[in-house]
Amino acid sequence: xxxxxxxISNALCRITGRNVGTRVVVSRSFxxxxxQATFDIKKCDMHRLEDGPPLKAELTRDQGLQYYxxxxxxRRMELKADQLYKQKIIRGFCHLYDGQEACxxxxxxxxxxxxxxxxxxxxxxxxxxxxxxxxxxLAELTGRKGGVxxxxxxxxxxxxxxxxGGNGIVGAQVPLGAGIALACLYQGNNQICVTLYxxxxxxxxxxxxSFNMAALWKLPCIFICENxxxxxxxxxxxASASTDYYKRGDYIPGIRVDGMDVLCVREATKFAADxxxxxxxxxxxxxQTYRYHGHSMSDPGVSYRTREEIQEVxxxxxxxxxxxxxxxxxxxxSVEEFKEIDIEIRKQVEDAAQFATSDPEPPLEELCNHxxxxxxxxxxxxxxxxxxxxxxx
Numbered sequence: 001x002x003x004x005x006x007x008i009s010n011a012l013c014r015i016t017g018r019n020v021g022t023r024v025v026v027s028r029s030f031x032x033x034x035x036q037a038t039f040d041i042k043k044c045d046m047h048r049l050e051d052g053p054p055l056k057a058e059l060t061r062d063q064g065l066q067y068y069x070x071x072x073x074x075r076r077m078e079l080k081a082d083q084l085y086k087q088k089i090i091r092g093f094c095h096l097y098d099g100q101e102a103c104x105x106x107x108x109x110x111x112x113x114x115x116x117x118x119x120x121x122x123x124x125x126x127x128x129x130x131x132x133x134x135x136x137x138l139a140e141l142t143g144r145k146g147g148v149x150x151x152x153x154x155x156x157x158x159x160x161x162x163x164x165g166g167n168g169i170v171g172a173q174v175p176l177g178a179g180i181a182l183a184c185l186y187q188g189n190n191q192i193c194v195t196l197y198x199x200x201x202x203x204x205x206x207x208x209x210s211f212n213m214a215a216l217w218k219l220p221c222i223f224i225c226e227n228x229x230x231x232x233x234x235x236x237x238x239a240s241a242s243t244d245y246y247k248r249g250d251y252i253p254g255i256r257v258d259g260m261d262v263l264c265v266r267e268a269t270k271f272a273a274d275x276x277x278x279x280x281x282x283x284x285x286x287x288q289t290y291r292y293h294g295h296s297m298s299d300p301g302v303s304y305r306t307r308e309e310i311q312e313v314x315x316x317x318x319x320x321x322x323x324x325x326x327x328x329x330x331x332x333x334s335v336e337e338f339k340e341i342d343i344e345i346r347k348q349v350e351d352a353a354q355f356a357t358s359d360p361e362p363p364l365e366e367l368c369n370h371x372x373x374x375x376x377x378x379x380x381x382x383x384x385x386x387x388x389x390x391x392x393x
Contacts, residue, residue: 036060037330041264047247047254047284053271057263061332064323067109067262069341071101071320074125076349077134078293081124081141085297089357090141093168094155097125099292102319103226104129106265107194111273114162116184118177119196121156122226122291123166126196130163134348138356145362146355150370152362171197171204174223178210181221181282192220192276194269200231202245211249211282218281222272223249225284226259228291233304246286253280259287260317290317369393 038058046052078098084090097104104125107117119126127137132148140147140158148158156166164180167173177195184191201207202225214221225245229236236243246254253275257268265287272283290313294301301310327333368380368391375393382389 030061032331033061033333034331037326037332039263039326041261041267042258044264044268045246045256047244047249048251049253049255052255053257053264053267057267059263059326059332061327063109064327064332065337065341067105068320068323068327068338069345070105070108070129071262071323072342073134073345073348074098074101074104074128075320076345077128077137077352078124080138080349080353082293082297084138084142084353084356090155090297091143092154093121094141094297095122095295096291096293096297097122099313099319100226100228100259100289101125102262102265102323103224103259103287103289105319106262107224107269109262109266110269111192111194114189115191115273116162116164116177116180116193117196118164118173118180118193119166120170120173120198120201121166121168122198123156123158126163127158127160127166130160132158132160132163133352135352135355138349138352139359142356142359143361144356144359145366146359150362150366152367152370171201171206173197174201174204174207175210177223178214178219178221181214181219182217184220185217190277192222192273194222194224196224196226198231199225199227199229199236199243199245200234200239202227202248203240207248211252211284214282215249215252218279220276221282222269222276223252223282223284225286226289227286228289230291230295230304232295233299235304244286246284249282249284252282252284254284254286256286256288259289260313260319260322262319262323365389 036058038056041055041057043055044052075098078096081090081094082096085094108129117126117130124137136148137158140149140151140153141155143151145151156168159165164176174195174197177193181193184193227236227245231239246256255268258264268285272285275283292310324338368389370393371391373393377390377392380389380391
């Protein structure tokens with residue numbers, strides 16, 4: 001069928017002198033695309049493991065389009081957050097995730113919605129992959145009542161079922177994640193906890209205390225270091241005597257993964273999740289990734305690294321471009337199809353931004369609400385010792 005369409009197209013070109021090839025491409029049916037392909041992926045470095053993740057990954061067309069949509073949505077959402085911050089509509093701290101999208105998309109592709117996830121303050125991407133809408137995320141960033149935390153949490157404090165948010169204290173989420181994994185073990189529900197932290201938090205003492213307890217009790221916890229090469233404005237080489245973060249657990253097995261390849265992340269996370277579910281205890285993953293923006297919006301990101309370095313990563317290792325190129329090369333999708341997805345995502349983000357800038361801020365009487373979940377109304381001391389506010393959940 002495809003050959004016949006090509007013959008007709010070429011004939012029309014000769015007759016009319018016009019190129020109608022684009023129309024032929026647009027009219028392609030799903031049957032014309034490769035439904036599934038197998039790709040070679042980068043080998044993981046391993047610590048205290050005899051076997052590791054596979055060296056090949058299967059990808060279906062539907063999976064590929066879903067991963068692309070997820071990563072592109074996070075990218076566009078973060079670029080919009082950048083714009084809103086520069087317009088002073090988003091205030092306070094704001095740490096963007098663009099460049100690291102393959103980490104979130106790959107991890108989510110390998111675990112279930114009933115598994116648990118907790119991360120650091122660069123949390124917008126995981127908030128989206130855990131099921132929160134773009135509208136609720138951007139409205140939370142702008143402090144509006146339609147935000148996921150009703151405008152009172154902000155950039156670092158967004159939550160969803162089985163998602164315990166970002167945390168503003170460096171490394172503080174790691175012992176919390178170990179505690180969630182302890183609850184999974186105690187309840188015997190075959191669930192795991194994915195506990196994420198950055199290379200800047202990797203030298204925190206509380207990490208090693210958590211590693212020790214997790215190993216002793218064989219907790220079903222995947223400790224994941226998102227190594228984006230810089231903790232705030234300091235390169236990993238200047239901050240860490242050992243930059244082999246996957247070996248930092250010593251007695252805990254570890255793997256180092258290409259965090260810019262969604263398939264590498266997915267296969268490594270599947271391997272790690274199976275390890276935890278089988279009762280072998282915790283495992284450490286180091287995802288080698290890169291952030292395109294500065295540490296936070298107050299950091300231009302070019303005083304401690306060059307623009308050329310950033311551009312080189314963008315041109316050679318961008319996670320979205322890598323997946324797109326794989327699919328196009330293997331006839332799993334068309335250029336037009338990706339363009340349609342991009343247009344759709346841009347519209348969703350623009351609509352969400354419109355809501356996030358027009359929705360009202362939460363009223364003052366709701367200031368103390370939702371202190372506890374599912375609790376009866378209680379009195380909370382207000383702005384001075386004699387003022388009382390009523391809190392409801």
